[in-house]
Amino acid sequence: MNKLLILIIAILSIGTSLQAQLEPGAGNWKTWFISSGKDHRLPPPPAYKNEIGQVLLAQQELDSAGWQQLLYWNAGAPGYRWADMVNKLWMSDTGYNGALANMLVGVGIYDATIAAWDTKYAYNRPRPFTTDKRIKVYVPRPESPSYPCEYSVAAGVAVTVIGNYFPAMRDSVNKMAQQLMAARIAAGVAFPGDTRAGFELGKTIALKEIERTKGFTPATAWDGKMPQGPGVWKGKRPMFPLAGTNKTVVLESSSQFRPAPPPDFAKDMEEMKNYKQTFGTRANAFYWASNNFWFDALNQKIFEHNLHLNPPRAARLYAFTAIGSYDGFVACWDAKYAYWGQRPDQYDTTWRPLIPTPPFPGYPSGHAALSGLMGELYSYFFPADKVYFRKKATDAAESRFQAGIHFRSDNDVALELGRKVAAAIIQRAKRDGVAEASPLAKGGDR
Known part of the structure; x- marks a missing residue:
């Protein structure tokens, strides 16, 4: 009877483990501006035991401002806040790079996420809340490995793209990214090493995609020539003529x-x-x-x-x-x-x-x-x-x-x-x- 019970528990444990694998094959999905996710696989993560104390300290030091950041960045998918930001920037942009920046944030986060998923399932690093019972989890439990942090990946892409095309925003978005990474650690779902690695991966992918799309927008200024005659639009400063x-x-x-x-x-x-x-x-x-x-x-x-x-x-x-x-x-x-x-x-x-x-x-x-x-x-x-x-x-x-x-x-x-x-x-x-x-x-x- 005991042997049967042990077998049932083992089978249930395997089933639970398999169910906890979120899109384990996503690392093989086709990418847009990088060759593949596998080509950007990160080196093995550091030992998480050395970082457990950092997660516990972050949770002990949570104050009202920290809770606000935790709740803010947990809302939606990893790219949700950044997509909303660049979408609004594009709509207010009067140059040619707004539409390109909006596209690169969306595509860059996708490509970097695919690369992150390849790394996640190459190493299967556990989430902090599964490694020490003292660590609480303050957000829905992610059903994927911890390394690298997917939210930090999205932040690395967004900060790099937005900072490149909207330089006046560079300091602000970098500060926001730091707040995001601190929030994921305090939430009990990422180790500090996960956030650092994710952020750097996102930056690397974004830089490659910015380089890949050089020349997508006009390199020369509009010559100011407008057609004349009946039936054509007339205005002094036409927007986006090129x-x-x-x-x-x-x-x-x-x-x-x-x-x-x-x-x-x-x-x-x-x-x-x-x-x-x-x-x-x-x-x-x-x-x-x-x-x-x-x-x-x-x-x-x-x-x-x-x-x-x-x-x-x-x-x-x-x-x-x-x-x-x-x-x-x-x-x-x-x-x-x-x-x-x-x-x-x-x-x-x-x-x-x-x-x-x-x-x-x-x-x-x-x-x-x-x-x-x-x-x-x-x-x-x-x-x-x-x-x-x-x-x-x-x-x-x-x-x-x-x-x-x-x-x-x-x-x-x-x-x-x-x-x-x-x-x-x-x-x-x-x-x-x-x-x-x-x-x-x-x-x-x-």
């Missing part, structure tokens, strides 16, 4: 899906002037002009599917979204400055739009292009919500017509452009060797 010359990641070129030239906007203008606004149409226009729906929706879905507890899968979603934003932006701006399509308040100078007109050509609509792209991308990754996301894409496009700053033609071609870019990115996702989390995303009509 963005369409950026090198793309998935697309063969920025012009791969360039739409046909814009039509004469006479019918579009007549439709706009005859459009009957309602409270709902105005609300839709203001909503999409003032909210970053797609980033918020991605985070919501990651939380709903508990993918924030799965760093490799969360990083993959952030990476594909960042690449979609980048390639979609470049493709849309290629078309904008290929045609210099006129805005409604230029076509008819008596027209007064509901919101200020952006300082760049109208055809095709940027909001509609990126929404068409994200609607399809999210429908692939979260197929149960495809009707919802596709409806949101059309709502976003319609909002620009309702706001009076885009003709319907601008929106229609932009939605199609975005969907084509998304289709190319989805094909890349199907070839990266990762089984989708949802069984509904394995092909077929979504």
Whole structure:
């Protein structure tokens, strides 16, 4: 009887151990700007027994400020806070590097996470809370080895990319990274050696990816030449006139899906002037002009599917979204400055739009292009919500017509452009060797 009981306990222990392995094969997933995760495997970790006392001391010294940092950095996947930060920086950036920085944070964290997962399962270092019963765990228990710390990996990438493209932020983001690493130690889920190694790995990957993407943005200044004649956009300082010359990641070129030239906007203008606004149409226009729906929706879905507890899968979603934003932006701006399509308040100078007109050509609509792209991308990754996301894409496009700053033609071609870019990115996702989390995303009509 005792032998049987021991056998049952042993079998259960093995099963529990296997269940605690989170994505043990993620170290083999296909990367973007590095050769592979294995090529960046770290040397063996130091003996953790020498670091147990440091973890205990960190927990003993936790004060209210420390608890705030612990709770702040534990929210979401390792890249969540950094993706939110660079997304906002990009939206406020007036140069050409904002979109590139946003893309590199997403892709860099993914590539570095894959490298980290290769190292984790090469050495299987235990988490602090499993090595000494005095160590408490103050966050959800990670189901992966401790070395290197995945949150520190993300911090190393983000600090390096943000510091490179937004140098005024360098000191601030470095301080934040130190707070993050201290928080992971105090939480009982990482040894100091795990955080140091993770941070350095993230920095190394980010530097390689910054070097790899040199030349992605224009090296020369815009010559200031604008087309003349009827039907073209006119303005003093057009924004991002060379963005369409950026090198793309998935697309063969920025012009791969360039739409046909814009039509004469006479019918579009007549439709706009005859459009009957309602409270709902105005609300839709203001909503999409003032909210970053797609980033918020991605985070919501990651939380709903508990993918924030799965760093490799969360990083993959952030990476594909960042690449979609980048390639979609470049493709849309290629078309904008290929045609210099006129805005409604230029076509008819008596027209007064509901919101200020952006300082760049109208055809095709940027909001509609990126929404068409994200609607399809999210429908692939979260197929149960495809009707919802596709409806949101059309709502976003319609909002620009309702706001009076885009003709319907601008929106229609932009939605199609975005969907084509998304289709190319989805094909890349199907070839990266990762089984989708949802069984509904394995092909077929979504």
